[in-house]
Amino acid sequence: MRTLVAFPVLILVVILQSAVISRIRLLAGCADLMLVILAAWALKTDIDASWQWAFLGGILVSFVSRMPWFVVLGGYFGVVALAHLLRRRVWQAPVLAMFSVIFVGTMFMNLGAYVVLQFLSHPITLNDALGLIVLPSLLLNLLFALPVYAMIRDLAHWVYPVQEVE
């Protein structure tokens, strides 16, 4: 039942992403709030609901975006997988893990999108993609990382309260 909290949260995130965040541009790049939220959630929660979150987030973003659904879903699943991997290895420094996941996840997702768009005959050069989209988007995602991590931590504590051990 607790997984159902993903519905209002992720629907709100998609609305915010489409209506506000996508309009805040740095060069041609913009932040991917869904990616940052999924990374924070996958790093924070001890219960593996993050796969369901990634699935739902990917479906919602695919519904709004013209980007092929498998790029979005694959990207978000990749981010969650990376977060799980780092959560086990860098568990003592969650903020460092968050930045690492955002960095690698953004590069993975955007470069994946670039490759797929090349196959779909979108005339975008690698220089343009890197300099105008990927790196500015990465910077914006990193800027969102800390506040989103703090909010998701509170949300995770609210949804999955820590059991007191006597």
Add this chain to the structure above:
Amino acid sequence: MKDFLNRSLRTTIVFLVVGGILMLALGGYLSGASRGITGAFIALQTWFSTRYNAIQDFLSAPRDIATLRQRNAELEAEVSRLQGQVIELQQQVRETQILAALVDFSRANPESTYKGAAVIGRDPSPFLHYVIINRGSSDGILRGMPVVTNQGLVGRVDAVIAGAARVQLITDPASAVNVRLQNAQADAVLVGSVTGDLSLDMLAQDAVVEAGDVVLTSGLGGGYPPDLIVGQVLNVRKLDVELFQRAAVQPAVDFTRLQIVLVITNFRPVDIQPLIPTASP
């Protein structure tokens, strides 16, 4: 008898003295003394009055401060409400201006029928230039319908659901619009880019193109109706070693401030795909 005479004499003397003083005062001979006495009285009364006022202020001040604070809070709330109202009204004025311009545009182009729509979002992917509008199939919007503003061409409907539609902007890297140059009488293809810049491709080498030339849709290919304003030529790049000239185009529409658009609902795009010859095996 003697006592009576003494009392009468004293009374008479008192009357005479008082009368004399009055006469002297009325005659102006006691003005110096009276000024001194009244001055002392006035000073004393002023001192008492000042102290009384100070004490009264001290006792009544807390009530006044509370009243003033309450009044101040009320006024601040009123100012906030009015500022909100001003912002709302300014927004309404802007929207009204846009709508008035769109109405003028639709009246000036009566050959088309339009459906107004508000831009409510953008594509989350930075690689793609799409917007989402709040009109869909239940409003008669269909895939492929052109989207314009009073300034010029915006794009065309790419996908539709009941209450919303996604519009591909002409600045999208995958967008290609057949256009013609008004002065040069030459055809070209307008393509977008990731930065949102527009450029003309497939522009014949012998076409005489100059900065400032107006770019219009040509209607070729059946994707867009003809003669919609797209923008103006900014600069031309002509190299003899290339097959075609290239030109940068300044779009007529400000895509960063896209708020309300018009969908041309009586235009049906023509699918020319079956007419394109394919290589036979």
